[in-house]
Amino acid sequence: MPLALLALAIGGFGIGLTEFVIMGLLPEISADFNVTEAVAGYLISGYALAVAVGAIILTIAMTRLNRKVALVALLVLFIMGNMLSALAPSYEIIMLGRIIAALCHGAFFGIGSVVAAGLVAPNRQAAAISMMFAGLTSANVLGVPLGTFLGQAAGWRATFWAISIIGVIALIGIIVLIPASAAQPQNNGSILSEFRIFTSGQVWASILITVLGYGGMFGAFSYMAFTLTGVSGFASTTVPWLLVLFGVGLFVGNFLGGRAADKNLGRTLLTLFIGLVIILAIFSQVAGNQIATIIALFLMGGFGFATVPALQMRIMSYSTEAPTLGSGANIAAFNVGNALGAWIGGLTISAGLGYASPLLAGALVTLAGLIVFLIAALSAGGELRRSTATLEVAHENDPAFHITTAKPVNQG
Numbered sequence: 001m002p003l004a005l006l007a008l009a010i011g012g013f014g015i016g017l018t019e020f021v022i023m024g025l026l027p028e029i030s031a032d033f034n035v036t037e038a039v040a041g042y043l044i045s046g047y048a049l050a051v052a053v054g055a056i057i058l059t060i061a062m063t064r065l066n067r068k069v070a071l072v073a074l075l076v077l078f079i080m081g082n083m084l085s086a087l088a089p090s091y092e093i094i095m096l097g098r099i100i101a102a103l104c105h106g107a108f109f110g111i112g113s114v115v116a117a118g119l120v121a122p123n124r125q126a127a128a129i130s131m132m133f134a135g136l137t138s139a140n141v142l143g144v145p146l147g148t149f150l151g152q153a154a155g156w157r158a159t160f161w162a163i164s165i166i167g168v169i170a171l172i173g174i175i176v177l178i179p180a181s182a183a184q185p186q187n188n189g190s191i192l193s194e195f196r197i198f199t200s201g202q203v204w205a206s207i208l209i210t211v212l213g214y215g216g217m218f219g220a221f222s223y224m225a226f227t228l229t230g231v232s233g234f235a236s237t238t239v240p241w242l243l244v245l246f247g248v249g250l251f252v253g254n255f256l257g258g259r260a261a262d263k264n265l266g267r268t269l270l271t272l273f274i275g276l277v278i279i280l281a282i283f284s285q286v287a288g289n290q291i292a293t294i295i296a297l298f299l300m301g302g303f304g305f306a307t308v309p310a311l312q313m314r315i316m317s318y319s320t321e322a323p324t325l326g327s328g329a330n331i332a333a334f335n336v337g338n339a340l341g342a343w344i345g346g347l348t349i350s351a352g353l354g355y356a357s358p359l360l361a362g363a364l365v366t367l368a369g370l371i372v373f374l375i376a377a378l379s380a381g382g383e384l385r386r387s388t389a390t391l392e393v394a395h396e397n398d399p400a401f402h403i404t405t406a407k408p409v410n411q412g
Contacts, residue, residue: 002119002120002177003173003177004115004119004173004174004177004178004179005116005119005131005132006173006177007170007173007174007176007177007178008071008112008115008116008131008132008135008170008174008178009131009132009134009135009138010135010166010169010170010173011071011075011078011108011112011135011167011170011171011173011174012108012109012112012132012134012135012136012139013135013136013138013139013143013166013170014078014135014139014163014166014167014170015078015104015105015108015109015135015136015139016135016136016137016138016139016140016143017139017143017144017147017163017166018047018078018081018082018101018102018105018163019047019051019102019105019139020139020140020143020144021139021143021144021147021148021151021159021163022043022044022047022098023044023144023221023222023223023224023225023243024144024145024147024148024151024152024225024239024240024243025147025148025151025152025156025159026040026041026043026223026225026226027225027226027229027236028151028152028155028156029043029094029156032156033090033091033094035091036350037223037226037346037349038346038347038349038350039091039346041222041223041342041343041345041346042095042342042343042346043094043095043098044222044338044339044342045338045339045342045343045346046095046098046099046102046339047098047099047101047102047335047338048102048335048336048337048338048339048342049102049335049336049339050098050099050100050102050103050105051102051103051105051106051331051332051334051335051338052106052331052332052333052335052336052339053103053332054102054103054104054105054106054107055105055106055107055110055328055329055331055332055335056106056328056329056332058074058103058104058106058107059106059107059110059111059325059328060325062074062107062111066180067111067114067115068115068174068175068178068180070107070111071108071111071112071115071174071178072171072174072175074104074107074108074111075104075108075167075170075171075174076171077100077101077103077104078101078104078108078167079164079167079168079171080100080101081097081098081099081100081101081102081103081104082097082101082160082161082163082164082167083097083160083161083164084096084097084100085097085098085101085160086157086158086160086161086164087157097160105331105335106328106331106332106335107328109132109136109331110327110328110331112132113132113327115178116131116132119178119179137250137251137254140246140247140250140251141244141247141248141250141251142244142247144240144243144247145240145241145243145244145247146240147159147162147163148239148240148243149240150162152236152237152239152240194321194322194325195322195325196321196322197318197319197321197322197325197326198329200318200319201376201379202318202376202381202382203315203318203319203326203329205372205373205375205376206311206314206315206318206330206333206376207315207329207330207333208333208369208372209269209311209314209369209372209373209376210311210315210330210333210334210337210369211333211334211336211337211340211369212337212340212365212366212368212369212372213269213273213276213307213311213337213366213369213370213372213373214304214307214308214311214333214334214337214338214369215336215337215338215339215340215341215365215366215369216276216277216280216337216341216361216362216363216364216365216366216367216368216369217276217280217300217303217304217307217341217362217366218304218337218338218341218342218362219338219340219341219342219343219344219345219358219361219362219365220280220283220300220341220345220358220359220361220362220363221246221300221304222338222341222342222345222346222358223342223345223346223349223355223358224243224246224297225239226349226355227287227355227356227358227359228242228293230354230355231287231288231354231355231356232287232288232289232290232293233288233290234290234293242294242297245294245297245298245301246297246298246300246301247301248298248301249297249298249299249300249301249302249305250301250302250304250305251305252302253301253302253303253304253305253306254305254306254308254309256302256306257272257305257306257307257308257309257310258309258310260306260310261309261310261313265310265313265314265317265383266377266382266383266384267384268306268310269307269310269311269314269373269377270370270373270374270377270384272303272306272307272310273307273366273369273370273373274370275299275303276300276303276304276307276366277363277366277367277370279296279299279300279303280300280359280360280362280363280366281359281360281363282296283296283297283300283356283359284356284357284359284360284363285356287355287356287359288356308334311330311334312327312330314383315327315329315330315333316330340365341362341365344358344361344362344365345357345358345361345362346358347361348360348361
């Protein structure tokens with residue numbers, strides 16, 4: 001694998017760290033700026049909404065640019081946003097810094113995936129893309145707890161300075177290591193013609209499933225620092241290490257979820273959503289027990305992030321004419337779900353329902369995503385309906401039939 005992939009992975013690590021580390025720092029930021037927990041949580045929602053906007057607008061705006069130039073510009077934006085957050089004298093300024101940093105998130109991963117694939121032979125492109133996204137996964141497993149620990153030990157501003165330095169390292173790596181041959185701009189048809197994918201009901205269903213199904217888990221996780229200290233009774237100094245456990249869960253879940261989705265997309269999503277609803281609901285009731293909390297935290301990470309590759313695969317299978325735009329739209333949907341989940345979780349806390357209430361709210365939001373998925377998957381062209389039809393044909397033609405699943409096709 002070329003070293004240029006390492007530069008992309010470092011960029012992904014920094015961006016993932018920016019998105020998720022804020023959760024472990026909310027108590028300190030809330031106290032420093034004298035705002036409520038719910039208002040501090042808007043730093044999560046604001047970032048997520050900005051990612052949703054940037055994933056579509058910046059990806060489209062940079063489609064015709066040299067991809068290396070585009071990545072450099074996105075990382076400069078990222079560094080500026082994190083430096084502004086580190087220097088912020090007020091809540092409003094740190095919110096602005098978060099939004100500026102967030103704008104590059106979706107476009108970086110969308111354009112970076114194309115660059116990563118262009119760095120290697122065709123038979124190694126998936127491995128190259130996964131290496132870039134390993135940076136994002138590593139940010140959750142190691143970066144977030146270490147960033148939280150740094151913020152608690154040296155002040156939350158130190159974490160944003162550290163992220164800015166990571167951005168500079170990634171920027172230098174991209175400038176030095178990415179060859180021009182892998183960074184040529186896209187010159188295919190009209191940009192407007194790609195928007196035809198949004199005439200597909202299944203594409204819109206995929207977006208809504210992502211918003212609700214993933215948003216419920218993220219909303220519960222957004223206030224996890226408050227849940228762990230205020231309900232489970234853990235000391236604040238243990239929060240970073242508990243987030244390591246959550247990160248291990250998401251790492252395992254992401255790996256196993258991708259393998260399962262390759263075998264049967266519909267049944268994987270159905271199983272994961274049912275499991276996630278049950279785990280969130282049970283977690284909300286046992287959060288006062290530390291041993292149960294540790295188990296539930298791992299399972300929440302595992303089931304929650306196991307849905308990510310399957311959700312991404314679903315929308316790309318229904319947007320074959322413009323998979324990059326479909327993928328970007330789903331990145332936006334993930335972050336709309338993040339904002340929605342964090343907002344709903346904040347409402348439950350503001351209503352006086354306690355720090356475990358975001359977990360139950362998350363279960364209900366994920367349940368709504370499960371219902372939408374069932375409706376879409378069992379409708380015309382849906383994966384569960386196709387699986388049933390394939391099973392019936394196999395049964396008619398062969399008494400010793402076995403289950404096969406047709407690959408999803410675009411239902412424009």
